[in-house]
Amino acid sequence: MSILKVFNTLGIVNAEQQEEWRSTQPQRRPQRTDVRQRLLAAAADEFTERGYAAAKLTDIADRAGFTKGAVYSNFDSKQGLFAELLAQRSLDLAARVLAHVSDLDPQAAAGAGGGEIASWVVAEPRWPLLTVEFGILAGRDPVIAERYRTDRRALRSELERLIADRAVQWGVGEAFDARRLAMSLAALISGLAVEHSVDPEEIDRSVIADAVSELFAGAIARAQLD
The missing domain is CATH 1.10.10.60 (Homeodomain-like)
Structure with a gap:
């Protein structure tokens, strides 16, 4: 039993004195x-x-x-902080979508994946817009551009790996162009997010879901034909 608890039990210190005592103790470094x-x-x-x-x-x-x-x-910088945060959010979304469709056949997965991504764009519209803002700044600033290229390539590479793993489970791994889908998906989400932010009534969740689902379905169909 601590000294403070002993004193409290004996009535030597009251609650206010306990709080004052705690405030003088060294805090644990995070x-x-x-x-x-x-x-x-x-x-x-x-x-x-x-x-x-x-x-x-x-x-x-x-x-x-x-x-x-x-x-x-x-x-190392504001760019580094933002890039890590953006990559974390993007990969969390990708992992969530792929986990959501893990037990579905390819056709059902295309629809479910589109719906999951659309829900995210509508629920968190500012995040895709931040990506666009960062990209615009990268087009004007060589330092930001270098960071943007490096991190976006790493993100697309990881997204490609996640998609390729899922394609193997669907039985179309050898013919499936995971790299092409990863690049197209990243670009499509950015574009749809901008359009949704400007005109949410026209570019609503169903429109976004359909566009993403059609991209997935097309990639799966091409792989099944090969």
């Missing part, structure tokens, strides 16, 4: 992984509220409860 995850969570809120260009590392650090130095000890 683990590096905890700091990193808190910074990523704070960055997600800051980027979605302000956009990539307007978001500031100082504000992200404040929101997470750290100093700006904590950001730089975990990420």
Whole structure:
């Protein structure tokens, strides 16, 4: 039993004194992984509220409860922080979609996959738009462009791997062009997200779901013909 508990049992200290005592004790230093995850969570809120260009590392650090130095000890730059966050979100979506269709036949999977992606675009419209904003900035800034290319290629490569694994389970692995589908899917989602943000009544969930499902269905059909 701690000294504080002993004193409390004996009636030597009251609740207010206990709280004051705790406030004077050294706090446990957060683990590096905890700091990193808190910074990523704070960055997600800051980027979605302000956009990539307007978001500031100082504000992200404040929101997470750290100093700006904590950001730089975990990420090499604002671009690096955003790129990791975006890759994390994108791969989480891909894994969720593929898990959702894992027990379905190819045709049913095409429809279910389209619906899952459409739901994400409608529920979190700012994330695809942030990707577009980052891409536009990359077209003007060579430093951002280098980071954008590197991370987008890595993302497409991982997406290609996930799709290829699923194609093998569907029995069309050898003929399935996973690379082509990964590239087309990434571009299609970005375009549909922009259109949805401008005209959500016309480009609604069903339109997005149909477009993505048709892309999947076409890729599967071509593989089955080969």
